[in-house]
Amino acid sequence: MASSAPLVVRLLASSVSVASRAGKIVRDVMSKGELGMFQGKDDYQTEADRSAQRCIVASLSAQYPKVNIIGEEDGPESESELPSDWIISEADKEVLSLECPVNLHSVKEEDIVVWVDPLDGTSEYTQGALMLKRDPWERWKMYLTHPLISIKWYLSLLQSHYGFLEHVTVLIGISVNDKPVAGVIHQPYYKTMLGGEKILGRTIWGLQEVGVGGFTPAPPPDSLIITTTRSHSNPLVEKALQVMNAGQIVRVGGAGYKVFQLLEGKASIYVFASSGCKKWDTCAPEAVLSAAGGKLTDILGNYYKYGGSESRPNKTGVLAAVNDELHSYAVKRIPQELKDALSK
Ligand SMILES: Nc1ncnc2c1ncn2[C@@H]1O[C@H](COP(=O)(O)O)[C@@H](OP(=O)(O)O)[C@H]1O
Numbered sequence: 001m002a003s004s005a006p007l008v009v010r011l012l013a014s015s016v017s018v019a020s021r022a023g024k025i026v027r028d029v030m031s032k033g034e035l036g037m038f039q040g041k042d043d044y045q046t047e048a049d050r051s052a053q054r055c056i057v058a059s060l061s062a063q064y065p066k067v068n069i070i071g072e073e074d075g076p077e078s079e080s081e082l083p084s085d086w087i088i089s090e091a092d093k094e095v096l097s098l099e100c101p102v103n104l105h106s107v108k109e110e111d112i113v114v115w116v117d118p119l120d121g122t123s124e125y126t127q128g129a130l131m132l133k134r135d136p137w138e139r140w141k142m143y144l145t146h147p148l149i150s151i152k153w154y155l156s157l158l159q160s161h162y163g164f165l166e167h168v169t170v171l172i173g174i175s176v177n178d179k180p181v182a183g184v185i186h187q188p189y190y191k192t193m194l195g196g197e198k199i200l201g202r203t204i205w206g207l208q209e210v211g212v213g214g215f216t217p218a219p220p221p222d223s224l225i226i227t228t229t230r231s232h233s234n235p236l237v238e239k240a241l242q243v244m245n246a247g248q249i250v251r252v253g254g255a256g257y258k259v260f261q262l263l264e265g266k267a268s269i270y271v272f273a274s275s276g277c278k279k280w281d282t283c284a285p286e287a288v289l290s291a292a293g294g295k296l297t298d299i300l301g302n303y304y305k306y307g308g309s310e311s312r313p314n315k316t317g318v319l320a321a322v323n324d325e326l327h328s329y330a331v332k333r334i335p336q337e338l339k340d341a342l343s344k
C-alpha cells in the first residue's frame with residue numbers, strides 16, 4: 001500500500017478494510033452451519049472467532065511487522081494455510097485522507113499495541129446460529145409440536161434470535177503509549193438497503209481529535225437509558241444498575257454493540273460492574289466513543305491502560321457514557337462498597 005499518510009492513519013485505514021473482511025468470514029462460517037464451538041480460557045470460542053482473528057493478525061502484521069498485535073483467541077495455532085483472500089492489503093481511502101493529530105505524527109510501530117476482538121458477542125452469535133440452523137420446516141414443526149406456544153410468541157422468539165446477530169461486532173483498537181487513540185467497530189449483520197439491494201455490514205471508525213466516520217452519531221435519549229450485559233450478569237452487576245435510577249435498562253451483547261447503542265442515541269450510559277471484560281473488548285470501543293465526545297473508564301472513573309504487558313481483564317468493570325456530565329453522574333452513583341468489592 002503506497003501512501004505517505006502517517007503510520008497511525010495508515011494502520012487505521014488498513015484496520016477498517018480488514019475488519020470488513022473479517023466480518024464476511026464471520027458470516028461465511030455461520031452460513032456453512034458448523035460453528036466448531038470449543039471452550040476457551042474463560043468463554044466459548046468458535047471457528048468464526050479463530051478464522052477472523054487469523055485474517056486480521058496476518059493482514060496487519062504483514063504490513064506493520066513491529067506492531068504488537070494481541071488477539072482474544074487462544075486456541076491451538078491452525079496448521080492450515082491461510083486462504084490468500086484473507087490477507088488484506090487494501091486501506092480505506094476516506095481514512096487515508098484524514099489529517100493526523102499532531103501528537104500522533106511521529107509514532108513508530110514499536111509504540112503501538114493493537115487489541116483485537118475478532119468476534120465480540122460470541123454468546124449472541126451462537127444463540128443466533130441456533131435459530132438460523134433450523135430449516136423453515138423444522139421451525140414450523142417446532143411450533144406445531146408445541147401447541148401451547150402461540151404464533152405471535154413464536155414469531156417474536158424467532159425475531160429475537162435473529163436480532164441477536166446484530167449484537168456481534170469485530171473490534172480493532174489501536175493504542176499508543178497505553179492510550180486507545182483510534183479504533184474500528186465493524187457490525188457484520190447490520191442491514192441496509194441500497195437501490196433495492198440488501199447490504200450486510202457496516203464499519204465505524206474513530207480517531208482521537210478527528211472524530212468518527214462510517215455513520216452519523218445521534219443525540220442521547222431524553223430520559224436516562226442504561227445499556228448493559230444480557231449474558232454475563234451477577235449480583236454486583238445488578239446492584240450497579242439499580243443505583244443508576246434509570247428509566248430503562250437495555251440488555252444487549254458485546255462491548256462493541258453497547259457502544260453502538262450509546263452512539264445511536266438508544267442509551268446514554270453503559271454500566272458493567274464485573275471483571276469479565278478484557279482489554280480487547282474495550283480498546284476499540286473506548287477509542288471510538290472518546291473520538292465522538294464520550295468517555296469509557298472503569299467503575300471508579302479511572303482510565304484503563306492498554307500497554308502490551310497490562311493484565312488482560314478489566315478487573316474494575318466498565319462505565320461509559322456519551323459525555324463527561326453523564327459519566328460523572330454514573331461514577332458518583334456507584335456506592336463505595338461496590339467499588340471496594342471490585343477493587344479487591
Ligand atoms: N463473566 C465473564 N466471563 C467471560 N467473558 C466475559 C464475562 N463478562 C463479560 N465477558 C466478555 O466481555 C464481552 C462483553 O460481554 P457482554 O456481552 O456480557 O456485555 C464479551 O466478549 P466476547 O463475546 O468477545 O467473548 C464477553 O465474553
Ligand SMILES: [Mg+2]
Nearest residue numbers: 117120121281
Ligand atoms: Mg469480546
